[in-house]
Amino acid sequence: MISVKNLGRTTMAGALSAAMLSGPAFAEEVTWGAARDIFSMDPYSYGSSYTISFLNHVYEGLVRYNEDLEIEPALAVSWEITSPTTWRFELREDVTYHNGNPFTADDVIASLERVSAESSPLKGNLPAYKSATKVDDYTLDIELTGTYPLLLNDLTNIHIFDKEWLVEHNAEMPTDVAAGVEGHATFNANGTGPFKFVSRTPDVETILEVNEGWWDDPQHNITRIEFRPITSAATRVSALLSGEIDFTEAVPVQDIPRLESAANVDVLERTDLRTVMLGMNRRPELTNGEENPMNDLRVRQAMQMAINKDLIRDKVMRGKSRNAGTLVAPSIPGYDEALDAPIETNVEKAKALLEEAGYGDGFEFTFVCANADYVSEEQICQAIASMWSRIGLNPQLDIGPSAKQTPKQSNGEADVYTLGWATLPMLDTYSILAQVLHSKEGNFGVFNWGGWTNDKIDELTKAASVEMDREKRLAMETEALKVAREQIIMIPLHQQPMAWAAASDFEDFPQFPDNKPRFWYVTR
Amino acid sequence: MLAFIIKRTINAIFVMLSVTFLAFIIFQFVGDPVRQMLNEQATQAQRDALRDKLGLNDPFLVQFGKFVGNAVQGDFGVSFRNQQDVMTMIADRFPATFELVLVATFISIVVGMPLGVLTAIRRRSWYAESLQFVSIIGISLPSFVVGIGLILVFSVWLGWFPAFGRGDTVDIGWWSTGLLTSSGRMALFLPALSLSLFQITLVMRLVRAEMLEVLRADFIKFARARGIPARVVHFRHALRNTLMPVVTMTAMQFGGLIAFALVTETVFQWPGMGLLFIQAVTFVDVPIMAAYLCVVAFIFVFLNAVVDMTYAIIDPRLRGSEQ
């Protein structure tokens, strides 16, 4: 057996020393075989939660999720609400950036301004922000546009940059793609997090190194992370089996048994928070210009009833998914077990409902799926298309890479489309209400791709957005989910399985239900 | 002579201009860059402003002129997805592809030439016949099927070679090479083999055909008549005369191989230009697609022109009198 542990790009001298030290001495190094590359080293340049979660190793927010996904202090040590729209944060002292600069309130203000800039694709992640003022070096006030209960949840994923560094490299604003020049922050990073940025070659590798001067007591003993995107799942699995990579966060469900039986690999499994669902075009016309039958509740009921989720779970998802009756996972605040009751599968009844609605002969519509946004997405879509064709419908399946499909889905060029929603980073039902179920209006309904309007849901969402009493707010959110279930705004399918695999010599490798690897909790 | 070289150069430039035009068309019509660069919340005013800024409202020819001007300087803009300078990205990946193609070419010559000689001088033997037969299978097997098969056998079952990537690389200036480390050489073997398979059969068939032709020539008959041993006749006289066509074909195939490497690179996740291109296709990252097209076509056209000119310089009649 050959050992190809140290895959990094090294200098001539580095290669020599690596050769001398080769062997099992680098046990704390991790080669992470990822399913896709991150977009940039700049967390504000792309609204991708995958990129942001990777960059969380380098950058940190004012607050963070702990191992139980509860919010705890990070760069802020405490906070209080001084007026309905003002939050005061006390910052941690003696924190330094990777380049040695001290962390102060100015950095936070510069970062908040940067993420809320007009050109920032991430400004929707901090919707209530109005302004920030420095009280002293370690105290600042954040002013909001109105009462807003979920500021801390939002702040978990707003990474704090070093102002001095931003100014020095002319990067106070997010990279402007139109300017046609590279932004410094796209290929460099200077955070406060547990790992330091070393180098990056897009699609090939991104290397991080432990930050010895981290302010927190490290629970991990990882010295180096080599992040290598391997888009082909089969290659990823074989690389794991041959020991070329130590970890992957995306094991295809069909390969779990093979990896479980391998002596050098452990599989970590749990159910993801992400609920996969189908959205339907609700404009007056279908994409082919015909009248839209999906505006008839009976048609939507029939479409929902035709889908045999048990069969998809057992055959496509290998028994690893959890059937969903509602649009959020059980651990998300706002979830109600009663709403999660299974939805009946009944082909005959579905046909009868179509008949009743006047579409006994079925109708043709486009069904747009990406091939890898969600676990086994391509197979799920094919299976559902086949189930629909059995009640007489004529779905025109359109499957392709997500860069091609997402524009079609979001621009109303799809009659039925897939959507997965994990309520990240907020971890609250409000997330799906505001971004998906609410009608398209300002910051609301950005992902309302079907173009529906439900007054009851809009009303409940807006009320919840300013309700500071948690119980009352959650009751409103549950009520909105109930309307969504009754009206079949979207068809919930399942919470998808999440399978990680790691070399078996890791001592501790916590797996989080938000499907984000956090190496600062890992020991080897 | 000079006239020919000038003519050939003008021809090459014309071809490159046309390819650039093609790349420009792609740039213009595939996916409105504005739609991809701005997120969905952008207003119409923002879109118009960006269109103006990018010069998309200029007359067609002006835009093309700008595009060619920039392309000549190696400026293809910034990748939509990675927000990095496209030419830098391609230059970063170039060594990986170049080494892969170089080693594949080397394998094809080292393996293909002896096989070609063998099948030519022993052409009625059973092994020559079966080699001819096998060579057809060689050009018929889809390279992705070969790649999958190699990974399955040598990486997964036997565990001899890595299944993906380049292994350790060493930087020499801006060139990163995998040839100087053992893991780099190990990683190179399977992809190079899978890429060379097609080329081996081409070399073999070419050498065979040329050998057969030469062996029929008068000077070989005279040499034989003079009692020169068969081995000397075959290798010193006959084989030497097949070298030129083999070198020519190898040079002309090199550009094609660079392009075809994208299939191999996809199967082995080899971090070269081809993988970059395929990923750009799935992400509709038009600047990379356009730049890759121009770069590969340039290599292709350049090699062809050089081969043609070399041929013109080494006048075939001169070679004739040498013999």
Place this chain on the structure above:
Amino acid sequence: MANLEHRKPAAQPTRLQRFFDGDLWWSFKSHKAAVGAAIVLLVLIVTAFLAPVLSPQNPYDLSSLELWNAELPPVWIEGGRLPFLLGTDVQGRDIVSGILYGTRISIIIGIASVAVSLVVGILFGLIAGYFGGWVDNLLMRIGDVLLSIPIILVAILVSSIAQAFLPPHLREAGVAAVLVLSIAMYSWVQYARVVRAQTMVERRKEYVMASKLVGTPARRLMLKHILPNTMTPIFVTATLNFGLAILIEATLSFLGVGMPPNQPSLGTLIRIGNQYLFSGSWWIVLFPSLQLCLLVVAVNMLGDWLRDALNPKLR
């Protein structure tokens, strides 16, 4: 009339008879590999076109796929069952049916792209050769440019771009046409060059000159002379290009820019099956791969023999 018909074959053998008496047929009969390849190819083509009759399932009819039958192994392995002779894939698609229909798509795309490029190539070759001048220059330069971009690139670019432009309701039907065009786009040049060269030779012949003097263009007469003279190289090239077209289509489908999963060609089946390489369901990828190899090997074997047989110099 009857008398004439009776007499004719005796005096002048029919084309078919001439063919069977000819060198080509003799060479074919004595070439075992060619005979083998021809038989294999014939079987593959016939079974592919009889796919609707032979296969237990129509893999394009979504309602015929039953998820209950997903991932059954071939019948000789425990768990396998009839009618799924070679097992099923993850959608419950019968592998035999998938292969038969997939082969049919591969063959149709191969034939269609050869046909399109033949027609275009011959037409452009004739035009370029007959008119000469700037028309000739333009057409041949376009050809040069196309040949200066490797075929795989042309095909990927054309098919991924064209697919983006297809309106939604044409997407299913249009993909195959797009593939045909993107392959044909490249290969017409070879035919055009052959035909052009021959046309130029013919144009200088006396009868053409003569008829020009009389004022009646000899176009028809020229066609009669040009086409037979170019038949041999064109036929050989077409056979080899047929194999190439099948390979290119399979490669595009494997890369994900070819046939979609609900209308799988052999390349698509291999791409899908490749995802199950490690999960133990080897039959999903193995059988389509074998079929594809068999098909291309048979075509190339025949093309290779044909080239040697029609070009005595190489023997």
